[in-house]
Amino acid sequence: MKKIALYLVLLAGAVVSVAPYLMTLNSAFKQPAQVLTTPAWDPALPVTLENIAQVWTEYDMAHFLMNSLIYAGLVTLGQVVFSTMAAYAFGRMSFPGRDVLFWGYLATMMVPQIVTLVPLFLIMREFGLIDSYLGLILPTAFGTPYGIFLVRQYFRTIPKDVELAARIDGAGTWTVLTRVVLPLSRPILATLATITFITTWNTLLWPLIITNSDATRVVTLGISALKGQYSSQYHLILAAAALALLPLIAIFLLFQRHIVRSIALTGLK
Template sequence: MSSTAVRRTLLYLALLAGALVSVAPYLMTLNASFKTTQGMFSTQAWTPAHPATFSNFSSLWSKYDMSGFMVHTLIVSVAITIGQVVFCSLSAYAFARMEFPGRDLLFWGFVATMMVPQIVTLVPLFFIMSKLELADTYRALILPYVFGTPYGIFLVRQYFRTIPPDLEAAARIDGAGTWTILWRIILPLSRPILATLATVTFVNSWNNLLWPLMITSSERTTVITVGISALQGQFASQFNIVLTAAAVALVPLIAVFLLFQRHIVRSIALTGLK
């Protein structure tokens, strides 16, 4: 076997090991959702459920408002995702294509706020929402994130800069305005990065715990992460119920990734080619 084949084999083995380490917790969570309480404590985490039971799912839906929590989370996540795709695209186009005084200084100053931990802004945000009488509402969950984030604007702006300026110049010669160029040229060419931004935003919104835990206090606005957190207290000794809830919460994230994975891979490939 040649040295190239040996290196390639070792590389694939390392990638396989990394994939197994990454996927193992999710497989164990799914496996645990089919175990009884006794089976959880009498077997190893990787031991297949035998016999498999669906009683955990029925108990979860009958004793706990899991469907309501998922609907709340879906509403918030979809609203934030749509808002970020729209506003990040507008901001990114301004920073990538338009000329105005202090553009680069403003952009890099805005991007620098990514270094500020989220915990620093939680208390001011809480007071702002309380003063506006928005606490425990969908608006309080959505407004802090819907108008874009430094990461999202940076991601889309860098992609916009890879689009040849000649396309925009040709469109302006044909009489196209800024909105026409953005809508009919830039955005159609940027579908891969917009799909990536939508996926990342949806996953982050779905998994967000700290802010919803602070700003909500009733079941009518409780999201899935807060619901599972409360579930850990209610079913502290029944880890199979808690892990069943975690497995249910994973389903929408897997569906979103499978839906947009082609665009995500394409965006990474195109960025790498640039």
């Protein structure tokens, strides 16, 4: 009975979590009149692709998706590289003030993002990076406290004997990291890459502040632009949201096995 009750609770939580995504995908294929006149769970009959075609052609959603792909892809690459190096230094190397520096850096997670937006904008303006890809990418491309903490916790689960054996064979620090530690850390790196990509893809506030032209605007801004001050074309908003959702679903399904394994091994569950 306890197991039945547990699974019922988990099933209810899964339904609540997945329902908005299913409703978005279903409504994206409805006729414009049906979006507001029928319940969200009613199937899209007849199915229409006009909403997606209109968003794709008239509102240049392909360009916004490409901007988001460049933005999220480069930020993810930077975070995986630099977070890995910082996590190895904090987790496997010894140097004066290591723990104080790590916990001080980790404490910056308590600072709300809104507090740093204005200073970041002023810095980007001084470097002439307003409305550019570099202005979008640089603030988060060199690692985040969460990413470094996540990878560091995983590195600490790797037995020290493995690293010591490599050093006895003459391996240096860089060789140990790239040829011993990283091959054993693929699950956590896949997890970090997935979380970073999804978080960056969904970011709205920083792209809204740093960009001011369609040349660099990302998909979240493209979707928000479909909502007018006095009226909104909900069928187009839902179609654009469905297009933005599909890449995230594909990435999660591709890496879900690594995510579950890394969370179990790091004890973060």
